[in-house]
Structures are given as structure tokens and as C-alpha cells.
Amino acid sequence: MPHSLILNLLPLSPVSPGYLTGRHLHALFLTLVSSVDKELGNYLHEAAADKAFTLSPLQTKKCPFKKHHFLQWEHSQPIPEHTLCWWRITLLDDSLFGKLTQLWLNLNPSKPWHLGPTDLLITKILGTPQVDMPWANACDYSQLYDRASDTNRAIAFSLATPTSFRQGKFDSVLPTRECVFNRLLTRWNKYSGIEISPLSLDALFPSFVNIKTEVTSNYHSNFIGVVGEVTYRILGDVEPLAIKQINALADFALYCGLGRKTPMGMGMTRRIFVKNSQD
Missing domain, CATH: 3.30.70.1890 (Alpha-Beta Plaits)
Incomplete structure (x- = not known):
């Protein structure tokens, strides 16, 4: 839990x-x-x-x-x-x-x-x-999964502290679908005991982005990340199971955060709810 x-x-x-x-x-x-x-x-x-x-x-x-x-x-x-x-x-x-x-x-x-x-x-x-x-x-992993919607196609996050993602040897501040959902998937599979197979993110598209770059000097070197809001939408013909799994991972973001240095206060994230779309 x-x-x-x-x-x-x-x-x-x-x-x-x-x-x-x-x-x-x-x-x-x-x-x-x-x-x-x-x-x-x-x-x-x-x-x-x-x-x-x-x-x-x-x-x-x-x-x-x-x-x-x-x-x-x-x-x-x-x-x-x-x-x-x-x-x-x-x-x-x-x-x-x-x-x-x-x-x-x-x-x-x-x-x-x-x-x-x-x-x-x-x-x-x-x-x-x-x-x-x-x-x-607090919520059981099984409850997080069971309660996840298999129809909600709108996935929105509020990034409350600077958020940055490691890509290879370097950092990227862009919250791409791969950076966000692959990170959530990795941590979910490590701790939940409910395996989710690697997801195809081809149907997931950013539909709204309102972010800004922030620099914090709380570390040995400056840490650059983004804060704000990003919304993704699931478009096209997508199986309900895949929609449910994406929603479960989005709900999990409250607990695991996104990106780097989450044990140091960065990447604090929570899901916010916006109007659903059935496109």
C-alpha cells in the first residue's frame, strides 16, 4: 500500500x-x-x-x-x-x-x-x-488498480515542484509521454505486485501544456526543472484495458512523483481532473 x-x-x-x-x-x-x-x-x-x-x-x-x-x-x-x-x-x-x-x-x-x-x-x-x-x-495497490477508469481519456498532472527527467547521460525538462509514463510504469511494477506489461503510448498525445522552467540551487549544482500543468489525451481506438492501466499509473503519480530527485523534494506531482473526451 x-x-x-x-x-x-x-x-x-x-x-x-x-x-x-x-x-x-x-x-x-x-x-x-x-x-x-x-x-x-x-x-x-x-x-x-x-x-x-x-x-x-x-x-x-x-x-x-x-x-x-x-x-x-x-x-x-x-x-x-x-x-x-x-x-x-x-x-x-x-x-x-x-x-x-x-x-x-x-x-x-x-x-x-x-x-x-x-x-x-x-x-x-x-x-x-x-x-x-x-x-x-493512502490506498492499496489493488484498489488503485480496481478503481482506475477504463473510459477516462483525459490525463492531467500538476507538477508542483521542479521536475526533470534523465535521458541517457543527460537531463531533459520536457514531460514527454515516454518520460512520464515509462517512469510511472517502472515504479509501479517494482512496488505494486500487479504487473502491467509495457504500454504502447502511440495513442497518448499532449493536448495542453502550461509549464515554466525553474532553477533551484539546493544541490551541489543548479537543478533545472519545470512546474505547471500538462494534459494528455488518449485518442483513437484503444482497448479499455489499456485505458484503465494508463489511468492507474496516473493516479499512482501522487505517491511516486515524476522524474529525478524525488527523495530530495523534486518532481512532486498529483493528478488533476479535467473534462473527459471520448474522441
Whole structure:
């Protein structure tokens, strides 16, 4: 079962921008894991690629249900003390959530965790959809698949943090159908236990693109990605099974994100719903 968890955080002193990078938040996550399973924390630290979790940048703003809603991926000023923040963690592997059960069950809201020199309190964990929080959710892989529409031909994504795709030795910021859906397919087949055969994407066409390039310096070198919205439509004579599989992968994007550096806050993606087409 993939989980998308929202942790509500309260810093007890100002948080410097230098400690709000993806690298520092990645280290905080590994600290949380190691507090209940040191061996698992070491394993996740050493995993070179295709990690079974994603993280968001630290957020200080509320997140209403809006069609277009970019998140904060950089902070130019310190976050003041006692500023309510939220941070998302997704877990793709069924066993990973289970191994961290003791962390969720025994969470002490008065125990501080460290982000650089700043103490943070975890005041609440949300794991189900909320009126003002579309990023929290959990769903069995079998339910994700069973609930996927076999008639909806409109597939739209909101790219909320900079998103970039590796192609060979280099990066590309264009969310082509191959980059998007082959990435989703690879991760789905690795973690879901419900095999989807390689898809023919010949009937899938971008029908609307509203993206812009962003550069973030949160890494050793500048990371260039795009944020915005992209919509694909399934055109022509396509079997319902293929439509269902494409929809299942689109729904899965909420949990696995798209592109590179998803364990560092990049590629946060969620599906948005637009008018269907039966073309």
C-alpha cells in the first residue's frame, strides 16, 4: 500500500535556509527511520537509486485544493520560530510503512527532532485526505488498480515542484509521454505486485501544456526543472484495458512523483481532473 503522509512540524527556533535543502530533509527522514530501525535507516541511506520513498520540501503555507498550486522548493529567508510547517513523506513499499509503525504509534509530540541546529516538534501526522490538504492519502495497490477508469481519456498532472527527467547521460525538462509514463510504469511494477506489461503510448498525445522552467540551487549544482500543468489525451481506438492501466499509473503519480530527485523534494506531482473526451 503506498502512503502519502503529512507531518505537521513546529520549529522551536528559526530555521536557516541553508538547512532547508533536499539534502538536509533527506537526512532528517533517515534519522526518523533509524530511531526505530537503525538497520533500515542504513539500508535506505546506502540505496543508490530508485528509493522506495519521496519527500517534499518544507512548506509554510496552507495547501488548498486548487487546480494550479506550486509548492515552495526554496526559502530565501529563515523560517521564524513557532511557524506551523508541513512536510510530506511518501512510502511506496508495503513493508516500509509496517517497519515504521512504531514511529507513528509512539510519536511523542514533545520530543524534538533536529534539522541542523533547529529543534522541530512533530505535532501531528495525517495519512488520509483532508479538506485543505490534497497531498495526504493512502490506498492499496489493488484498489488503485480496481478503481482506475477504463473510459477516462483525459490525463492531467500538476507538477508542483521542479521536475526533470534523465535521458541517457543527460537531463531533459520536457514531460514527454515516454518520460512520464515509462517512469510511472517502472515504479509501479517494482512496488505494486500487479504487473502491467509495457504500454504502447502511440495513442497518448499532449493536448495542453502550461509549464515554466525553474532553477533551484539546493544541490551541489543548479537543478533545472519545470512546474505547471500538462494534459494528455488518449485518442483513437484503444482497448479499455489499456485505458484503465494508463489511468492507474496516473493516479499512482501522487505517491511516486515524476522524474529525478524525488527523495530530495523534486518532481512532486498529483493528478488533476479535467473534462473527459471520448474522441
